Amino acid sequence: xxxxxxxxxxxxxxxxxxxxxxxxxxxxxxxxxxxxxxxxxxxxxxxxxxxxxxxxxxxxxxxxxxxxxxxxxxxxxxxxxxxxxxxxxxxxxxxxxxxxxxxxxxxxxxxx
Amino acid sequence: xxxxxxxxxxxxxxxxxxxxxxxxxxxxxxxxxxxxxxxxxxxxxxxxxxxxxxxxxxxxxxxxxxxxxxxxxxxxxxxxxxxxxxxxxxxxxxxxxxxxxxxxxxxxxxxxxxxxxxxxxxxxxxxxxxxxxxxxxxxxxxxxxxxxxxxxxxxxxxxxxxxxxxxxxxxxxxxxxxxxxxxxxxxxxxxxxxxxxxxxxxxxxxxxxxxxx
Numbered sequence: 001x002x003x004x005x006x007x008x009x010x011x012x013x014x015x016x017x018x019x020x021x022x023x024x025x026x027x028x029x030x031x032x033x034x035x036x037x038x039x040x041x042x043x044x045x046x047x048x049x050x051x052x053x054x055x056x057x058x059x060x061x062x063x064x065x066x067x068x069x070x071x072x073x074x075x076x077x078x079x080x081x082x083x084x085x086x087x088x089x090x091x092x093x094x095x096x097x098x099x100x101x102x103x104x105x106x107x108x109x110x111x112x
Numbered sequence: 113x114x115x116x117x118x119x120x121x122x123x124x125x126x127x128x129x130x131x132x133x134x135x136x137x138x139x140x141x142x143x144x145x146x147x148x149x150x151x152x153x154x155x156x157x158x159x160x161x162x163x164x165x166x167x168x169x170x171x172x173x174x175x176x177x178x179x180x181x182x183x184x185x186x187x188x189x190x191x192x193x194x195x196x197x198x199x200x201x202x203x204x205x206x207x208x209x210x211x212x213x214x215x216x217x218x219x220x221x222x223x224x225x226x227x228x229x230x231x232x233x234x235x236x237x238x239x240x241x242x243x244x245x246x247x248x249x250x251x252x253x254x255x256x257x258x259x260x261x262x263x264x265x266x267x268x269x270x271x272x273x274x275x276x277x278x279x280x281x282x283x284x285x286x287x288x289x290x291x292x293x294x295x296x297x298x299x300x301x302x303x304x305x306x307x308x309x310x311x312x313x314x315x316x317x318x319x320x321x322x323x324x325x
Contacts, residue, residue, distance in 0.1 A: 025145035042149055043172040046142050065144060068118050068151050072144030 005090045011035055012048045013087055016058065016077050024063065024074040025049065049077060057083035117155035122147065122166040130170045132236040133177060133243075177239075178246035181226030185251025185292065188218045190258035193284055197266055200274035223247060223296050224303030231307030232314075240307050244300020245293065252289025259284045 005013070015031035016023040029045045052058045058077045065071040121127075131143050146169060154162040192215045201209060208216075223244045231240030263281070275281055 025141060026148050029145070029149065041172050042146055042169055043176055046138075046145070047176055050138075062141065065140070066148075069144035069148045072140040072147065074144065075138075075141035 005086050008032075008044070009048060009052060010087065010090055012045065012052065013057065013079065013083055016079055017087075021076070023077045028077070052083070053077075056080060057086060117151050120151055120155045120162070122150050123163055126167050126170045129239075129242065130173055132239040133173055133230075133234060135233045136235060174242060174246050175250065177230060178226070178243045178250055181222060181243065181247035182250025183254065184222045184226075185219060185247055186254025186258060188215060188222065189251065189255035189288060190262070193255070193259055193278075194262060196278035197262060197271050197274050200277055202277070219251075219292070220295065220299045223299045224306070227300035227303035228307035228310070231304040232311045233307075235308070235311045235315075237304050237308045240304025241297065241300045244296045244303060248292040248296025248300075252292045255292075256285050256289050 011032045012028060015028045015035070018031060019027050025042070025046060028049070029040060029042055032045060033040045049058065049060075053060060057080055059080055060075050060077045062073045063076050065073050127143065127147075130146065131139050134142055146166070150162060150166050154165050158165060192211065195211065201211065226247050227240035227244035229240075230243040231237055234240070259281075263275075275284070278284075279287070
């Protein structure tokens with residue numbers, strides 16, 4: 001059975017999908033902040049990346065550093081096949097839950 | 113981005129704390145991400161206040177590492193408080209009751225274990241002590257909050273007498289949380305030394321294995 005992903009985990013994994021070869025910590029942070037339209041702490045991203053790697057949904061390799069990071073290596077992330085299954089399952093679950101409901105909900109039709 | 117921001121430095125002590133906290137395999141990548149965000153986004157947007165942002169982020173990393181141990185410390189204290197309230201015993205001054213002894217050893221063990229685990233993972237003594245100190249602080253806050261919650265549920269005269277008999281409300285609300293700080297420092301130091309030695313032994317053994325291969 002595929003891992004059940006939380007909304008934040010999905011945002012992080014989808015950032016890795018979007019960024020492809022450029023998926024490292026800060027780039028993922030900027031993508032998640034932009035998509036969720038809110039401030040996200042770098043620590044939350046690093047904790048989630050670590051958790052997803054322990055769950056074997058991501059793999060990572062160290063790349064080279066840049067002067068702005070004082071030469072410190074970037075860690076680049078890639079999706080594992082299990083992450084693709086988990087993301088597809090998460091999307092299917094959301095689609096099923098929303099099936100037959102007009103979106104966006106309107107007050108007049110949907111609320112008493 | 114200005115040339116100033118691209119070479120701006122966050123507080124040195126905070127950066128050194130962060131690097132000490134991280135396991136070696138994450139040290140460069142995580143501190144590099146934070147430095148890049150600090151220089152490219154925060155300094156241009158916040159100016160001098162970017163340093164406070166950096167300190168807040170490092171505090172977040174410390175709390176994330178200490179949270180589990182702090183929650184355990186808080187749970188031990190609330191459990192003891194609940195026992196004393198719901199099943200009071202007569203305490204004799206100068207004699208340590210079995211209940212007090214169990215709680216004290218559980219607290220010291222938790223803090224030492226937290227420090228040891230952190231020092232083992234990071235290879236840094238001070239990061240173990242820091243985690244134990246932070247866990248003691250978190251545990252103290254949770255214990256005070258738990259005490260207040262218990263008090264909101266049980267506040268009949270009999271319960272209030274039982275609280276008085278076990279040291280009083282002041283001790284539960286700030287006496288014990290404050291006392292936890294030096295306990296966290298001392299037991300954290302002992303645990304961190306053990307974890308640091310274990311880390312050195314693990315590295316020595318793995319080096320010997322590499323040589324043999």
